[in-house]
Amino acid sequence: MTPQHEPSRDPQHDYVLRAVEERGVRLIRLWFTDVLGQLKSVAISPAELETALEEGMHFDGSAIDGFSRIQESDVLARPDASTFELLPWADGGSTGRMFCDIYNPHGSPFDGDPRHVLRRNLKKAREAGYAFFVAPEMEFFYFADGEPTHQPKLLDSGGYFDLTTSDVASDLRRETISVLETMGIPVEYSFHEDSPSQHEIDLRYTEALSMADQIMTFRLVVRELALERGRFASFMPKPLAGMQGSGMHLHLSLFDHEDNAFHADGAQYSLSQTGRQFTAGLLHHAREITAVTNQLVNSYKRLVVGYEAPTWVSWAQNNRSALIRVPVTRPDKTSSTRIEYRAPDPACNPYLAFSVILAAGMKGIKEGYDLPTETTENLFEVDAGRAAELGLAPLPASLAEALDEMERSELVHEALGDHIFEWFLRNKRSEWQGYKAHVSQWELERYLPSW
Amino acid sequence: MVSSYSAPSSGPLPSGAPPNELFLLYPDPPPVDLVRSLSLGGYGWTAASSHSGLIVSDDWTGAIVSLAEDAERGWLLCRDLRRRDVPVEPLLVLIPGDRLDELDERAELFDDFLIAPFHPAELDARLKHLLWRAGRGVRPEMVEYGPLRLNTETYQAQIDGKPLDLTYMEYELLRFLAATPGRVFSRETLLNQVWGYEYYGGARTVDVHIRRLRAKLGQEHANLIQTIRSVGYKLGQSRWG
Numbered sequence: 019m020t021p022q023h024e025p026s027r028d029p030q031h032d033y034v035l036r037a038v039e040e041r042g043v044r045l046i047r048l049w050f051t052d053v054l055g056q057l058k059s060v061a062i063s064p065a066e067l068e069t070a071l072e073e074g075m076h077f078d079g080s081a082i083d084g085f086s087r088i089q090e091s092d093v094l095a096r097p098d099a100s101t102f103e104l105l106p107w108a109d110g111g112s113t114g115r116m117f118c119d120i121y122n123p124h125g126s127p128f129d130g131d132p133r134h135v136l137r138r139n140l141k142k143a144r145e146a147g148y149a150f151f152v153a154p155e156m157e158f159f160y161f162a163d164g165e166p167t168h169q170p171k172l173l174d175s176g177g178y179f180d181l182t183t184s185d186v187a188s189d190l191r192r193e194t195i196s197v198l199e200t201m202g203i204p205v206e207y208s209f210h211e212d213s214p215s216q217h218e219i220d221l222r223y224t225e226a227l228s229m230a231d232q233i234m235t236f237r238l239v240v241r242e243l244a245l246e247r248g249r250f251a252s253f254m255p256k257p258l259a260g261m262q263g264s265g266m267h268l269h270l271s272l273f274d275h276e277d278n279a280f281h282a283d284g285a286q287y288s289l290s291q292t293g294r295q296f297t298a299g300l301l302h303h304a305r306e307i308t309a310v311t312n313q314l315v316n317s318y319k320r321l322v323v324g325y326e327a328p329t330w331v332s333w334a335q336n337n338r339s340a341l342i343r344v345p346v347t348r349p350d351k352t353s354s355t356r357i358e359y360r361a362p363d364p365a366c367n368p369y370l371a372f373s374v375i376l377a378a379g380m381k382g383i384k385e386g387y388d389l390p391t392e393t394t395e396n397l398f399e400v401d402a403g404r405a406a407e408l409g410l411a412p413l414p415a416s417l418a419e420a421l422d423e424m425e426r427s428e429l430v431h432e433a434l435g436d437h438i439f440e441w442f443l444r445n446k447r448s449e450w451q452g453y454k455a456h457v458s459q460w461e462l463e464r465y466l467p468s469w
Numbered sequence: 470m471v472s473s474y475s476a477p478s479s480g481p482l483p484s485g486a487p488p489n490e491l492f493l494l495y496p497d498p499p500p501v502d503l504v505r506s507l508s509l510g511g512y513g514w515t516a517a518s519s520h521s522g523l524i525v526s527d528d529w530t531g532a533i534v535s536l537a538e539d540a541e542r543g544w545l546l547c548r549d550l551r552r553r554d555v556p557v558e559p560l561l562v563l564i565p566g567d568r569l570d571e572l573d574e575r576a577e578l579f580d581d582f583l584i585a586p587f588h589p590a591e592l593d594a595r596l597k598h599l600l601w602r603a604g605r606g607v608r609p610e611m612v613e614y615g616p617l618r619l620n621t622e623t624y625q626a627q628i629d630g631k632p633l634d635l636t637y638m639e640y641e642l643l644r645f646l647a648a649t650p651g652r653v654f655s656r657e658t659l660l661n662q663v664w665g666y667e668y669y670g671g672a673r674t675v676d677v678h679i680r681r682l683r684a685k686l687g688q689e690h691a692n693l694i695q696t697i698r699s700v701g702y703k704l705g706q707s708r709w710g
Contacts, residue, residue, distance in 0.1 A: 033637040036624045041632065104634045111634075149671060199684035202636065224677045275671035353673075 030099035031071045038064050038114060041104065047115040048075060048095050049234070051132050053084025053438055054313070054445070055367030057234050059115075060095060070097055074121065084441045085120075085130045093128050094121040101231060106200050107242055117231050129437035132369035136227055139373040139433055143380055148272040148279060150376050153206070153223035153356075156236060156364055157264035159215050159257055160187045164250035170257050172215040173249060186247065191217050194243050201239070203232050212326065213261040223269065226376070230368040233266075237364070255312070255363035256319040263320030265327060266364040269345070270375065271356040272296065281355035287335050287344045288355045294389040297333055297342055297357050299382020300375065301390065304331045304341060304361065306427035307374040308413055309420035309446065310434075311362040315453045318416050320363060323398060328360050330400065330410040332393040339397035341413065361413060370434060370442075377433035418450045490600070493517060493532040493557060495546050500535050503563070506589040507533075510596070520549035525557060531599065535563040537585050540571065547578040555610070555622070559599035563587065614647045614705050616690060628690055635685065638663070642678050646694065646704035655701040675702070 038046065046067055048060045060077060062070055080091035095118040105113045120131035127134040143150050162171035173187045188210070195205050204222040211218045219240075221232060237253055244251035256263035272279040272292065280293030289297070312321065320327050326338060333342040341361055347354040362371055381387075393408060405412065414420035421443060424430050431439045490512045494503065497516035507514050512530075517523050519542055532550055536543040543562070550557040559580040564571065566584045580602075581595055610622040618627040624640060626633040635643065642663050646654065654662075656672035664674070679702055683691040694704050 030637045033624050033640065037634070040623050040625050041634065100636060100638060102636060149673070151673065199687070200634070202639065202681040202685055204680040204684040222677075222680055225674065228677075273671055273673055276673075 028071075028099065031068075034071065034099050034102045034114075034116070035068060037102065038067060041111075041114075043104065043112055043114045044109070045113045046070075047105070047113060048097055048118050049115055050095060050118045050120055051234055051367065051369060052082050053130060053132060053367065053370070053441055055132070055365070055370070056083065057238055058082060071099060075118075076123070079120075079128075079130070084438060084445070085128075092123050094123055094125075095119075096121055103201050103235075106197050107239070107246065117234075129435050130441070132367055132373075132438070133227070133230070135434055135438060136230055136369040136373050138435070139376050140227060143272070143376055146380065146383070147274050148380075149274075150226040150372070151223045151271045151273060152226045152229040152372060153221055153269040154229065154233060154364075154368075155218055155220045155265070155267040155269075156233070156240075156253075157211055157216060157218045157266065158240060158251055158253050158364060159213070159264065160190060160217065160244060161215065161250045161252060161257075164252070170250075170252070174210075174215050186249065187215060187217065190244060190247055190249065191219070194240055195219065197239055197243060198236065201235065203235060211262065213258070216262060216264065223271070226372045227369075230372055233364075233368040253364040255314060255317045255365050259319075262325050263327060264364055265320065265360065266362045266366065268359045268362055268371075268375070269356045270296075270359060270379070272379075278353050278355055280357065281352040283349075283352075288347065288349065288352075289344055289357075290355075292383055293355065293357065295382040295387050296379035297344075297382070298387035298389040299379045299385075300342060300357075300359060301331055301333060302382060302387055303374075303378035303427070303429050305411060305414055305420075305423045306430050307371075307378055307424070308361060309417065309424040310374045310430065310442075311359075311366050311371045312420065313367070313417075313446065314363075314365050315417050315449060317363050317365065318414070318420070321361070321413055321415075328397075329413055330393075330397050330405055331413060332397060332408075332410050333357075333389070334392045334394055337394060337397070340393055370438070373433050374430055377429055381429055416450075417446060418454075421446055421450065490530040490596075491515060491526075491528050493529050493550075495532070495534045495543055496538050500537065500563070500585075502586065502589075503533065503535065503592075506587075506592050509589065510593045512596070517546070520546040523549065525550070525553050525555070527555075529557055531559040531561070531596075531603070532557045533561045533563065534579075535585065536568070536571070537563060537565050540568070544571075544575065544578065547575075551578055559603050561595060561599060612644055612647045614650050615693070617643075617647060617693065619644050619647060628686060633685060635682070639678055639682050639685070642675075643682055643704075646702065650705040651703060653697045653700055653703040659701065 043064060046062050046064065048062060048070065050058050052058055060075060062075065074094040074096035076092055076094055078091050079085035079093040085093065097116040097118050099116065101117040102114055104111050105115055119133055120128040122128050140150060160173045162173060191208055195208055198205055206220040206222050208219040224232065240251045253264060280290055281288055282290035312318065321329055323329055328339065328341040330341065332340045334340040335344045336346060337343065343358040343360065345356060345358055359375060393410065414423055425443055434442065492507065492512055492514045494514050494516040497518040499516045534543050534547055547560060547562065550560060562579045562582045563585040564582055572582060581599055583592060583595055610620055612619040612621060616629045621644060626635055626640060626643065642659065645663050656675040659675045660672055679694055683694060686693060694702055696702055
């Protein structure tokens with residue numbers, strides 16, 4: 019066939035161009051993530067698509083959180099064609115999206131790009147022979163509105179596993195799952211969580227970079243669909259005092275080609291030496307990485323005693339109060355041996371959270387860390403004295419403490435790189451300062467009448 | 470058809486049954502020995518004397534262009550057939566043995582050539598081979614299985630007539646599976662054949678993409694792709710049982 023135009027060099031580019039033409043796509047959103055984990059988007063028309071794919075799109079990064087640099091603010095967004103999907107809810111499906119990698123104008127990867135940070139950490143693991151797989155349990159609340167001036171209004175009064183077929187929230191959850199699946203985000207389970215209006219959707223494992231993209235998409239889909247119904251979805255870690263907060267437990271495993279590197283036949287809980295060392299690494303550096311996995315002032319109101327959230331650095335097979343759990347799996351299903359890291363919350367930046375978690379685990383493997391003894395006690399009932407006897411360290415109790423731990427951590431510094439490490443600390447210190455100087459309703463009620 | 474020909478000549482089978490294969494011939498009238506050989510081989514034909522005003526029919530299996538008479542117009546026709554949105558393929562040229570140099574620089578204009586005068590058995594063998602290569606029976610750009618249709622020209626996928634939006638790798642995986650229904654492929658084979666290189670994440674990548682495909686196919690059609698325990702995956706059943 020005589021070519022009508024020069025064919026694109028990359029068949030994936032060609033595929034996207036064809037799909038846009040055939041499906042009548044009118045707008046393509048180029049997505050990327052700022053350092054705080056907020057989704058950013060630049061929209062282009064189909065006419066601009068080919069150039070965007072071949073050359074990338076220049077834009078001024080100075081307005082993006084964590085992108086600002088002193089000398090130059092111009093950055094280049096290069097779409098990752100393998101991530102092209104239509105957004106089924108937007109404009110009758112005539113809007114597509116791709117995730118971007120951010121580059122400096124002269125072509126080197128931009129250090130402020132969280133996706134690049136994760137790519138870099140994944141590459142290190144790959145050089146050691148491992149691919150990193152993640153499956154998250156996403157918890158969130160549906161509220162009547164998102165008005166911050168009053169207490170969030172609950173949508174339902176259901177409880178854990180309640181089959182609340184008639185309520186709006188369940189319809190919303192069902193609809194959300196259907197959109198996620200259409201977008202190639204397979205859902206493992208979904209159910210009503212402990213608290214009224216709290217829901218959980220568990221995603222099927224996939225390779226970590228793709229999962230971080232999926233979490234960004236997930237948060238948007240959940241929020242957009244709720245807004246369409248005149249409701250409000252929130253991933254705030256602890257929106258309501260006295261109720262469970264929203265976590266993002268992560269199921270983690272490393273694969274060496276076909277083989278689950280965490281699995282060993284006949285080992286305790288089928289957990290291999292590599293799995294034990296990774297777990298040890300994660301425990302050893304847990305306090306240092308918490309500022310990244312739990313990055314809000316509010317995150318630390320979830321990590322308190324009395325709720326289903328970890329407070330002590332510990333592990334166990336079947337202990338829901340532990341920081342790391344080794345879920346029970348069928349002995350013949352070697353691919354499902356994994357560990358569950360229970361600290362993170364869904365308001366984190368998934369690219370950065372996966373980066374520091376992987377770095378901590380890999381450090382354990384590299385240095386051959388020993389796994390401490392399993393903690394079988396119910397840690398929700400353990401006090402500081404007993405914890406000291408058991409040799410357990412507490413997770414940071416506040417963002418300030420977590421930042422102190424992070425600032426001293428070579429591991430986190432290396433995993434995030436200078437640019438993000440320094441910017442993150444600066445930004446989060448300032449968030450803490452703002453919070454510290456604030457006089458809350460709780461203080462007024464407690465102190466004003468009597469002092 | 471050609472504007473000057475209101476009634477182009479054609480040669481359906483004398484038996485009256487519509488032929489399975491219908492070739493466009495050039496020139497009009499076509500060479501007598503060509504017509505005779507095609508009729509003996511059970512092929513139908515229709516003829517055109519020029520490319521101008523020619524309306525390409527979906528029914529054509531391919532084209533046979535004789536360059537013995539007017540080579541220049543013959544090559545023009547070849548070029549025109551190749552430029553169509555759906556090019557007429559396969560395209561066989563008949564060329565006198567003393568003019569083989571014309572084939573130089575024109576490789577893109579034909580799929581095979583035959584030296585004129587030709588032996589009828591050679592024509593038959595070449596046509597059979599060309600048709601086999603083009604995927605006889607199904608239009609070459611379509612891969613179909615049950616409710617599933619994949620257009621490999623436009624990269625479009627449909628299930629039950631509704632568009633299926635896939636990523637490039639999902640599309641390639643589905644196309645590979647659907648091309649040979651019922652055949653079980655190991656995850657390693659799929660990884661090598663579809664991804665085409667040592668893709669990191671190993672065979673697990675295949676599982677992940679199969680799950681995404683099933684999610685997109687929806688509950689009703691998710692089981693189109695079956696897991697064959699400790700072997701791999703297959704799509705549907707073989708036509709041969």
